[in-house]
Amino acid sequence: MNDRAIGVFDSGLGGLTCVKELKKLMPNESIIYFGDTGRVPYGTRSRETIIKYVSQNIRFLKTFGVKLIAAACGTASTLALEEAKAAAGDIPVIGVVEGASEDAARATKNGRIGVIGTPATIGSGAYERKLKSLRPDIYIKSAACPLFVPVVENGRADKDDPIVKILVREYLSGIKDDGCDTLILGCTHYPLLRDAISEYLGGGVSLIDSGRSAALKVAQYVLENSLEAHKPGQSQFYVSDANVYNFSSLAGMFLGEDIGADVLKADIEKY
């Protein structure tokens, strides 16, 4: 059991920000990554469609006999976590909301937290509910950022990119005006925009990377359940569209290192 891989999925490349942290925390673990590059983005689709796609992703990852699945996708975690767990059966599924909300509730000093995510994530209210359950006195300001995923998946993330600058100001001005001292990056694509966001909000605002928070939750689960790998493993990367966005080269941007493996094609509609 211990030497089975950890499954990680996302709508596209964003979940690699979670993989990056998992590799730091548990370098021995094997990871099976699935990026749904044939159907990205998720965050502007309906809940019904997101549930269908997420359930297929879970069934695909289960074929590898994974010991645990990380839903490293803000949209999947906020709209389809229960359905993901149902599809996973006895395999535990860890999303990004719980860890990121806990980290944000701990980080804030003034009790004012901003949350950004896809339109689907913000519409779900999932972060607000979790934060309120942790600290009912907290003030929350949410903002949907519909163009962040397409922009980042097109390889644009530089803080001086004019499109990035305009969108950051447009989407985050309400959060800045409300004096939030902590911001949840509620989509695993957003850590790539960290520099741009930080420059706009100012260095004093804590940015909570939901991919990293999920990786910490996964590591905690693995340790608490004595599921650590006994020997160094190997990672594998699957996508539903083999060619798109030059996955391998863009992946390096998300992972912070060369992907170091072949990227394979999965026929996800079959699952």
Next chain:
Amino acid sequence: MNDRAIGVFDSGLGGLTCVKELKKLMPNESIIYFGDTGRVPYGTRSRETIIKYVSQNIRFLKTFGVKLIAAACGTASTLALEEAKAAAGDIPVIGVVEGASEDAARATKNGRIGVIGTPATIGSGAYERKLKSLRPDIYIKSAACPLFVPVVENGRADKDDPIVKILVREYLSGIKDDGCDTLILGCTHYPLLRDAISEYLGGGVSLIDSGRSAALKVAQYVLENSLEAHKPGQSQFYVSDANVYNFSSLAGMFLGEDIGADVLKADIEKY
């Protein structure tokens, strides 16, 4: 046969710019529209994936017994037209490349034509080949515009929208510098950006709306083959994601009038 509908499909909303022209040219015709809103955009995906999606769209439209199919999608027309025809069997399929190229070759006075499209369309070289076959002496400058579709599908098309302004300048500066007097809008989403593009390039540049060119080709085919509807028909609109982008309200933006019909959900992966 004559009172059968005309099938029209696109990756999302763009094909409605073709529907708008079809309704003007042949108000009696019934139209079955399919927008693949569950898998939009196409233009940043691989050819293999585009072929799979387009073949499913064709098989779906065939279930309505349509008399003709318009591939009102630049990406489908440039990367998967032969495969679309194969899937359609004895139903004729008309794409956007032929009509738009002919209209552009007729419109240019200085023999310099710009072509814009999705990365997949521009990478295919389909417009260049068609234009060169019509007029070998023509100079062609192409530019891929990867963010136009996500921006337009998010409802941003106003010429004063700062994101639209920056992207138009970024994508079209080479075409402007090269003195093209004619520009093919090689994706059916782009006519919504007509004002922004025209303001940047100047009013002297002819903009060729590929959706309109395809509608003219369809009308010509219908007339030449005596396939006109004998009585006023009804249109139906299908999407693969029912909720996305508030289809009905955004559709009005593309159609230039209220959609005036229910939008139904199709389970496109089954076809």
